[in-house]
Amino acid sequence: MASLLAVPDLALSLRAVVKHYGSIAAVDGLDLDVPEGTCVGLLGPNGAGKSTTMKMLTAQVIADSGDIEVLGHRLPDDSKAARAEMGVCPQLxxxxxxxxxxxxxxxxxxxxxxxxxxxxxxxxxxxxxxx
Structure with a gap:
């Protein structure tokens, strides 16, 4: 029988992720864990960092600092392998x-x-x- 305290495998893990565009902090110290099998939406006002976060998760943009792991692959070092296992549906x-x-x-x-x-x-x- 599985333990009730067992930690699920993570599809996404972000730790202290930061991305600046010039003097503007688009993402400032984001920590996020998403267990495998979970559906997540990023909601927030314009400028909240949603698009920048998605671009970092797909390695289209490199974080200035912090750690990003997608499906067990560290980004940006292993971005090709991560993208080969993910599917992303853009809004437009x-x-x-x-x-x-x-x-x-x-x-x-x-x-x-x-x-x-x-x-x-x-x-x-x-x-x-x-x-």
């Missing part, structure tokens, strides 16, 4: 309608820090999957 699609599909995929390959050698094969795979 982020496609640039003035670009082709291939150009949009290229933009996302930069955002996800693919190396130059990884970009073309990844874009080709994505196009094949979507065909």
């Amino acid at each position: 699609d982020n496609l640039d309608t003035s670009l082709t599909v291939e150009q949009n995929l290229l933009v996302f390959s930069y955002l996800y820090r693919l190396t130059r050698a990884e970009r073309k094969p990844a874009i080709e795979r994505a196009l094949q999957v979507a065909n």
Whole structure:
């Protein structure tokens, strides 16, 4: 029988996370644990740090200080492995309608820090999957 005091595995763990944009502290000392299997929403007024927090969790933005772990992977060091295991549904699609599909995929390959050698094969795979 499992202990009632057993600590669940954490999907997300943030400790003392800080992110500044110039002199503005977008996130200032955030501590957060989210157990596996939990659905969470970030709510707050404009400027509260919701988008910055999501960008740090997906390694699109690097925290100035603090520790972030996603699905057991430390960010940003192991961000590729973390992103391979996560799914994120943004509020709005982020496609640039003035670009082709291939150009949009290229933009996302930069955002996800693919190396130059990884970009073309990844874009080709994505196009094949979507065909």
